Amino acid sequence: MKRFISAAVLIIVLCVPALGLSDAEYLKMKKDPDSGFDAADKELNRAYKQAEQYMSKSEFEKLKREQRQWLADGRDKDAQRIMREENEPKEWAYTYATLKRAQEILAEGAERR
Numbered sequence: 001m002k003r004f005i006s007a008a009v010l011i012i013v014l015c016v017p018a019l020g021l022s023d024a025e026y027l028k029m030k031k032d033p034d035s036g037f038d039a040a041d042k043e044l045n046r047a048y049k050q051a052e053q054y055m056s057k058s059e060f061e062k063l064k065r066e067q068r069q070w071l072a073d074g075r076d077k078d079a080q081r082i083m084r085e086e087n088e089p090k091e092w093a094y095t096y097a098t099l100k101r102a103q104e105i106l107a108e109g110a111e112r113r
């Protein structure tokens with residue numbers, strides 16, 4: 001039984017990173033006009049640049065660290081949750097997760113003004 005559980009955990013650990021967004025998939029989605037991902041990515045970049053305008057230097061440094069962390073694993077976690085809970089395709093899940101992150105950054109800016 002212990003071997004079975006160990007094997008199952010190993011399979012899950014090995015498969016979860018495969019669900020993440022690879023560089024090739026990112027570029028493919030950016031080029032696909034029907035996915036909406038490029039527009040979502042541009043909106044995120046716009047929100048990030050706007051945040052730089054209203055945040056103090058220390059606040060923006062904190063946002064940069066948070067953004068790097070989100071890009072490293074938060075985006076994948078958000079998209080995977082959407083795929084799992086809402087049964088949505090990967091492209092849509094990443095598009096939605098990216099738009100949601102842009103809205104969070106913009107909302108934080110609205111609170112600070």
